[in-house]
Amino acid sequence: MTQPAIAAERLVKVYQGRPAVDGISFTLPADSLTGLLGGNGAGKTTTIAMIMGLLAPTSGAVRVLGADMQRERFSALKHMNFVSPYIDLPMRLTVRQNLMVFGRLYCVDDLADRIGVLVREFDIHDLLDRPTGRLSSGQKTRVSLAKALINQPKVLLLDEPTASLDPDIADWVRARLERYRSESGATILLASHNMNEVERLCERVIIMKKGQIEDDGTPARLLQRYGRLTLEQVFLDVARGNSGIREPVL
Amino acid sequence: MQTALSDFTDSLRRIAAMVGRYSYVMRGSWPRLAELVYWPAVNMLMWGFVQTYIGQKAGYFAQAGGTFIGAMLLWDILFRGQLGFSISFLEETWSRNLANLLISPLRPVELAIAMMIMSLIRLAIGIVPVSIVANVFFGFNVYGMGIALAAFFMNLILTGWAVGILVSGAILRNGLGAESLAWTVMTLFMPLACVFYPVAVLPSWLQTAAWMLPPTYVFEGMRALLIDHQFRADLMIEAFALNLVLFIAGAKGFAKLMDAARRNGTLLQTGE
Numbered sequence: 001m002t003q004p005a006i007a008a009e010r011l012v013k014v015y016q017g018r019p020a021v022d023g024i025s026f027t028l029p030a031d032s033l034t035g036l037l038g039g040n041g042a043g044k045t046t047t048i049a050m051i052m053g054l055l056a057p058t059s060g061a062v063r064v065l066g067a068d069m070q071r072e073r074f075s076a077l078k079h080m081n082f083v084s085p086y087i088d089l090p091m092r093l094t095v096r097q098n099l100m101v102f103g104r105l106y107c108v109d110d111l112a113d114r115i116g117v118l119v120r121e122f123d124i125h126d127l128l129d130r131p132t133g134r135l136s137s138g139q140k141t142r143v144s145l146a147k148a149l150i151n152q153p154k155v156l157l158l159d160e161p162t163a164s165l166d167p168d169i170a171d172w173v174r175a176r177l178e179r180y181r182s183e184s185g186a187t188i189l190l191a192s193h194n195m196n197e198v199e200r201l202c203e204r205v206i207i208m209k210k211g212q213i214e215d216d217g218t219p220a221r222l223l224q225r226y227g228r229l230t231l232e233q234v235f236l237d238v239a240r241g242n243s244g245i246r247e248p249v250l
Numbered sequence: 251m252q253t254a255l256s257d258f259t260d261s262l263r264r265i266a267a268m269v270g271r272y273s274y275v276m277r278g279s280w281p282r283l284a285e286l287v288y289w290p291a292v293n294m295l296m297w298g299f300v301q302t303y304i305g306q307k308a309g310y311f312a313q314a315g316g317t318f319i320g321a322m323l324l325w326d327i328l329f330r331g332q333l334g335f336s337i338s339f340l341e342e343t344w345s346r347n348l349a350n351l352l353i354s355p356l357r358p359v360e361l362a363i364a365m366m367i368m369s370l371i372r373l374a375i376g377i378v379p380v381s382i383v384a385n386v387f388f389g390f391n392v393y394g395m396g397i398a399l400a401a402f403f404m405n406l407i408l409t410g411w412a413v414g415i416l417v418s419g420a421i422l423r424n425g426l427g428a429e430s431l432a433w434t435v436m437t438l439f440m441p442l443a444c445v446f447y448p449v450a451v452l453p454s455w456l457q458t459a460a461w462m463l464p465p466t467y468v469f470e471g472m473r474a475l476l477i478d479h480q481f482r483a484d485l486m487i488e489a490f491a492l493n494l495v496l497f498i499a500g501a502k503g504f505a506k507l508m509d510a511a512r513r514n515g516t517l518l519q520t521g522e
Binding site for chain 2: 107
């Protein structure tokens with residue numbers, strides 16, 4: 001049996017006596033695209049931060065590609081990458097400089113070629129010599145995605161990747177993610193409260209509420225379980241504590 | 251399969267990546283470059299003229315005055331060595347890039363080495379021209395100290411780096427609210443390190459505290475060299491031993507502060 005790409009085991013994170021994540025467990029197989037849904041304060045960002053090793057769990061463990069992220073994270077980090085609108089690339093560096101710095105940090109071979117591929121893939125040729133701080137939101141997103149794919153990660157974590165983007169750019173981002181996943185077989189975990197996005201992209205959805213996993217299944221299964229037509233309706237049922245039409249969870 | 255050699259070369263690549271990152275920022279900002287030279291030059295001119303004025307008097311006092319420029323140069327090595335280290339770290343917090351680095355394969359020790367290299371580069375840009383000014387305007391040739399200068403430099407830069415590492419840890423743990431430490435912490439050293447006066451000037455109870463600081467040995471050694479023409483190797487060895495302790499304490503302190511930041515979630519929030 002192949003090891004899961006991500007394995008969270010009874011993860012708990014408590015801040016000042018209040019649990020932000022309260023004993024969640026899940027595994028994500030390789031070559032999967034999973035959505036992590038939940039409202040504000042549900043624990044999505046905290047969960048992702050623990051998976052990345054940025055945040056130490058209060059208890060429990062998380063393994064990525066078999067490596068314990070509290071003790072062995074460097075062996076996994078070279079195969080991971082991350083996108084979030086809340087974490088910036090150095091604004092004073094040009095796009096080209098940023099890609100070179102991160103390419104070297106990830107020890108990417110044939111870095112110039114790899115940057116060339118990403119430049120074409122994300123259509124950022126005209127942005128290369130512009131300071132990153134002078135890009136529009138959509139341009140920054142494209143550059144951040146290019147940086148996130150510079151090391152062709154096996155595990156890609158995305159925290160609200162299309163937040164504050166217009167629908168055109170957001171759709172573009174989703175298409176690129178789908179393409180990357182299908183070409184590379186990477187494992188993608190996407191935290192979002194954009195239900196349409198999750199419904200379109202994800203083959204599995206984990207719904208969090210108040211630090212716990214409220215439900216977990218394919219979009220079709222969740223829709224059936226709650227008797228709803230859209231994931232947004234399912235999400236509202238979960239958020240409001242409305243069980244709707246529920247099948248027993250097996 | 252990863253070998254020790256490939257691990258080592260990967261480590262060098264990551265260090266070079268970070269040196270490149272900071273160099274790009276420095277090269278792209280003329281105010282940052284100007285600031286490296288401007289402040290040391292102004293200080294040098296001011297103390298140089300003070301020294302000239304005092305040197306017009308006769309006797310020991312005049313000789314002691316001849317140490318002001320040397321003291322100022324060595325103080326700048328200490329102060330700017332620490333500041334150059336801390337500024338590199340602050341660049342990451344200002345640009346909200348720290349999380350990007352912490353989720354990359356970059357090890358903390360590699361980041362520290364890159365910041366030490368940048369500290370040396372910034373020092374070179376600032377101090378070398380100022381040392382030339384000191385020679386041209388005031389006839390003070392710091393390089394005339396010879397091997398002693400290397401010993402002074404090594405001990406001062408080690409102290410600067412040790413303090414820089416601790417300050418970086420404090421910023422990690424407390425966010426940019428601790429930024430002012432980067433600019434001011436070294437001034438705490440100044441009275442006790444006896445930059446411009448011998449340790450004997452201090453009351454006896456403060457002398458004990460002064461002798462606990464590595465820079466004190468350097469400045470006493472500088473005065474011994476310039477006034478008595480004597481190189482005190484014993485002072486340099488004692489300074490080095492204290493620096494080792496300070497450096498290890500700084501590294502351990504940083505590791506503890508990093509662990510605390512990881513537990514408290516402040517790595518996610520570096521910024522105001």
